[in-house]
Amino acid sequence: MCRTSCQGYSEPNSGSDLASLSTRAVLDGDEWVINGQKIWTSSAKSAHWMFCLVRSEPDAPKHHGISFLLLSMKTEGLDVRPLKTMTGESFFNEVFFTDARVPKDQIVGQRGEGWAIANAILKHERDGLGDPDVTLSRLNALTDLMKEETVNGQRIMDNPIYRDRLMALQGEIMALRFNDLRLLSANIKKEQLPLATMIVKLQGTELRHKLEGLAIDVLGEHGILYEDSPHLRNEGTWQNDYMWFLGLIIGGGTNQIQKNIISERGLGMPREPRNK
Ligand SMILES: Cc1cc2nc3c(=O)[nH]c(=O)nc-3n(C[C@H](O)[C@H](O)[C@H](O)COP(=O)(O)OP(=O)(O)OC[C@H]3O[C@@H](n4cnc5c(N)ncnc54)[C@H](O)[C@@H]3O)c2cc1C
Structure with missing residues (x-):
């Protein structure tokens, strides 16, 4: 049976500065007692489990006071409230903890090691956002769209301004694709290319957002239609993905x-100044 997990990291006052999170976990006998709130928790309504960051060592420096817990979404004292996003879906949730009790051994690693574990997972998450192969297939779909759509009988593809925008985008997408192949080769050779890895999320999500935006411009007045309009092109995927990728520019760390x-x-x- 398929089991899904959601990620309980962000809190109302701790997003970019995640290490300042304040959801508390106090050990009481064989159980952690959790109080606090998470927000923007994707898929919390449907997930079976949550991997969650909690402050377990309040007297330790902030990065060393966090633990990583696994908990069932059926845990008593856990309240999931959906949030509606601009795409019209309720994908995000707020999750409230009121004296939620979790077995002591559902900690991953040791007490206070949660920050390092969360960062390792975030790195994998970022690597998967803005996949250049998917972006390339969207570029092919956009190219087809530009051949189909016309203004005053002229194909959009034959309009030099739109064509120029497509070419510029294609150049950037191909660069990202070759960066990805370079990472694949390095991986096979067991080499590390940290800088080439770090740019994938930044470039991938911004390029994809730009690509979907170009498609909306190509669609002209059809580009502003959404949801159940009978005149929607491609089931509204351009509009939906344009909004979704704006979200992914923020998600996984802005x-x-x-x-x-x-x-x-x-x-x-030089490092930017940080609060202790
Ligand atoms: C699609 C999506 C899915 C998400 N899924 C999850 C999830 O499943 N689980 C989860 O825990 N969270 C999730 N999040 C939350 C996400 O991780 C946070 O929104 C993100 O880390 C930013 O935090 P924030 O919203 O509090 O913004 P803030 O941290 O308040 O940032 C506000 C603005 O200030 C800028 N800023 C802040 N600090 C700096 C700085 N030091 N230097 C420069 N600029 C700065 C930010 O870039 C941003 O533009 C998701 C978000 C999105 C959009």
């Missing part, structure tokens, strides 16, 4: 934060 990571860890530039 692209401003990715730029900080690239400049500091990738390029060795």
Whole structure:
């Protein structure tokens, strides 16, 4: 049977500065007692499990006071409230914990090691966002669209301004695709290419958002239709993905934060001042 998990990291006051999270877990006998709130928890309504960051060591420096717990979404004291997004779906949720009790041994790693574990998982999440292969297939679909759509009898593909935008996008997508192949070769040779890895989420999500936006421009007045309009092209996937990828520019750590990571860890530039 398929089991799905959701990621309980973000809180109302802890997003980019995730290490400041305040959901508390206190050990009481053989159980952790959790109180606090998570937000933007994707798929929490349908998930069976949550992997969750909690503050278990309040006196330790903030990055060392966090633990990583696994908990069933059926845990008593856990309340999931869906949030509606601009796509019209309720994919996100708020999750409230009120004296929710979780067995002591459902900790991953040791107490206070949650930050390192969460970062390892986030790295995998970012690698999977903005996949260049999918973006390339969307580029092919956009190329077809530009051959089909016309203005005053002229194919959009024959309009030099739109064609120029398509070519510029194609160049950037091919660069990302070759970066991906470089990463694949490095992986096979067991080499590390940290900088090439770090740019994937930043570039991939922004390019995809730009691509879907170009398709909406190509569609003209049809581009602003949504949901159940009978005149929708391609079931509204261009509009939906345009909004969805705006979300992915934020999810998994915003692209401003990715730029900080690239400049500091990738390029060795000075670190930005941080709160202790
Ligand atoms: C599609 C999507 C799915 C998500 N899924 C999940 C999930 O499943 N689980 C989960 O826990 N969370 C999830 N999130 C939440 C996501 O991780 C946070 O939204 C994100 O980390 C940003 O936090 P925030 O919203 O609190 O924004 P803030 O941290 O409040 O940021 C606001 C703005 O300030 C900028 N900013 C903040 N700090 C800096 C800085 N130091 N330098 C430069 N700019 C800065 C940010 O880039 C942003 O533009 C999801 C979000 C989205 C959009």
